[in-house]
Amino acid sequence: MSIRLKFRLSYAAMLIVPLLLLLLTASLLTIVYHGDVQSLKSTYENKFEGIEERDTRNLIKHTFMQNTDLLTDTAFLDDLSADMLKKNTSLFIRSDQKTLYASKGLLLEQGLLDELPAFKNAGVHEEPFRKKYNNDWYQIAQFDLLSKASEPVSIFLINKTDPLVHFVRTFFPILFLSTVVILLLTHTLLTTYMSRKIIRPLLELREAAGLVTEGNLxxxxxxxxxxxxxxxxxxxxxxxxxxxxxxxxxxxxxxxxxxxxxxxxxxxxxxxxxxxxxxxxxxxxxxxxxxxxxxxxxxxxxxxxxxxxxxxxxxxxxxxxMQKLPFSFESVPILPFLKDWAEELEVELEKQEVDLQIDMNGGEAARISVDRDSFKRVLGNIIQNSLKYMDKPEKRITVQTLVEGKNFTLAIGDNGPGIPPEAAGHIFERFYRAEQSRNTNTGGSGLGLAIARQIILEHGGTIHADSKEGAGTEIRIVLPIEEGGAGE
Known part of the structure; x- marks a missing residue:
């Protein structure tokens, strides 16, 4: 996951997670204070959100107190009720347990009307109170007065409240505090997570850069x-x-x-x-x-x-x-080339009383891309290295060829003293000599086989030594055969 996507997800989580947690908190608070969540409904337009004190006072003062005949004026009461119903408020007038007037649909809630408080004292205005009926909540304002005939009359303004709005109003401090806590907790957790995923690797890289600066690798x-x-x-x-x-x-x-x-x-x-x-x-x-x-x-x-x-x-x-030696590569039939070289070598070895044994079979059609002069230098360095260390009365050098798949192998062996095991892996290294005293009899600078290795690598081949101490050494050169020129 890319860092850009991580940031986008974290920002989205900072918005979505607090919102979900806030809704969950509100739901839990609803269950705690209301006992269920069935009363939660969506808000809707033109909803009356409570009965204000001044609304009731003005209604009583400017209507019924000035003209008690209005308590029995059905036309007036219907018009007033219609206006109040627009605010989701119903009007109910009761005189000594007798219903004088009830807004449309209110009589369906007869159980609620039966539970309304009794008349107390004329001119008493009760503060609006909340009452639950059939899983619905109502806000009720009561005003007691005497009719023209001095009968006790109770006027009730009944508002079916939206539980969600009332809940928010009632528990706003708790919700606000919960929102703050949720936001802080969410941001803290997300910041900690992003710190671990982004800032910590950056600190590790900074520390690593400091170690590199100090030279510690x-x-x-x-x-x-x-x-x-x-x-x-x-x-x-x-x-x-x-x-x-x-x-x-x-x-x-x-x-x-x-x-x-x-x-x-x-x-x-x-x-x-x-x-x-x-x-x-x-x-x-x-x-x-x-x-x-x-x-x-x-x-x-x-x-x-x-x-x-x-x-x-x-x-x-x-x-x-430094790879600054120019090579002149050409496609050479390798077997005839080696046979010509072996004939010249045989003449030279006869003078030194060295027996040359040649076994060149197979690969007559094999062609290899070589630089003639450089390759002859390789062969010469190998022969000279073998002759330096000859210690047997009957000196012998062998030359063999072999074709394996797409590779041509040339093996040059001797019956010298061999190479100690601890030195066998180093003889192609520059400036290395198995005879560390560098006496004048063996001579050389230790560059002969290193030069041979470099030239063979430039030819795309490999060179290595197989040696048995006391029995002799064999140098094997492996070169790739050109496409279409493979031997048997």
């Missing part, structure tokens, strides 16, 4: 509503979560940067120290023969080459990481 925003505030809370929580991840990533980047500086400083310092040592040897005349001099120069050139290779790898990885 280790919390969660919990707003369960489905309205705009709930959506705002979800957006705020998403922002907090992403900001926290961003800070953690920034910390990781900073840690990697420090590790990079440390590793690169170490890797650059080693060849530089060697170069300085051989240059000093040449300058000091240690290389006193053409053979020694040539050896020193070749060593210097090799160390400079190592430095150049390290710098190239750093530059390449930086461009890959």
């Amino acid at each position: 280790d919390f969660r925003v919990k707003i369960d509503s489905k309205d705009e505030l709930g959506q705002l809370g979800m957006a705020f929580e998403e922002m907090r979560s992403r900001l926290q991840q961003s800070l953690l990533m920034q910390q990781q980047y900073e840690s990697n940067r420090k590790e990079l500086i440390t590793n690169i400083s170490h890797d650059l310092k080693t060849p530089i120290t060697a170069i300085k040592g051989y240059v000093d040897g040449i300058l000091e005349g240690v290389a006193d023969s053409p053979e020694k001099n040539e050896k020193y120069m070749r060593t210097i050139a090799a160390k400079a080459g190592e430095m150049d290779h390290l710098i190239d790898e750093l530059f390449l990885y930086s461009k890959l990481d």
Whole structure:
């Protein structure tokens, strides 16, 4: 439910609920004071709402007291009764329990007339009083006087009152107080409800914003509503979560940067120290023969080459990481491409006395979108990484291919020492080396497999390692096959 709808419903409830409660209160008060609710009727036009004191006094003073003959003047009494009936008031004149005159329809209420008070004293004007008869209420005014023949006469003005109007008049203070209480209670409850549903989430968001301002992101925003505030809370929580991840990533980047500086400083310092040592040897005349001099120069050139290779790898990885390395993708029949590469690799491995075993079956029609140079760099980095750690007398590298559905898998394995379990999940991370001492025999900066992973990701594929310590390692590359170029 939206906040707008909640406000509209609350405003409607502020009007409707008090009205219903007020009607209920009036009904209960009616039952308490009247015993039933049957006498409640709708108000109607031209209704006489009570007998006023001055009406009775003027009627008696200006008519019957001045001319008692009018008490028996039927024509006059009919005209007077007709006027009074317009105000819902009936006229009844009684002389010593004998009816002198009764307005039209009044005789039907004979039981009511029989219960009217007796004559008291001439000239006495009784205050209007209320009387209930057959579930109806009547307001009655009485005036006693003597006729021309000195007979006691009682004049009654009988008004059938509207119970609702009389009830309101009588119990107005109670109704007013009840209305005030109901309004206060209704508004208090609705305000409390709206406060819980709207103001409390806003306070939680304000508190959360304060925590973010202080740099504290280790919390969660919990707003369960489905309205705009709930959506705002979800957006705020998403922002907090992403900001926290961003800070953690920034910390990781900073840690990697420090590790990079440390590793690169170490890797650059080693060849530089060697170069300085051989240059000093040449300058000091240690290389006193053409053979020694040539050896020193070749060593210097090799160390400079190592430095150049390290710098190239750093530059390449930086461009890959920032996605600024251009790729030239083309649709390549992958099996012929790998066979040509394997032939070149076999020649190189023979020189190092490494046995190459090739098993490329299936997927002859498979075509994959690759950048030839970048993909060859990936294969070269994997082979070089395997050769660095070869520790068996009979060195062996295997190359296998497999087609699974719409994916082409290339597996390159070796029979090296394998990767320790604690290091297996990190070998594709940048600047990581399983051999933490970074000795010169294994060399490298730990960027070879990280570069390979970045290039494979750019190809839309995946790369991972399966290794068993002491038995060797297998690197598996999975690439998507182009539509219409699936293998067997």
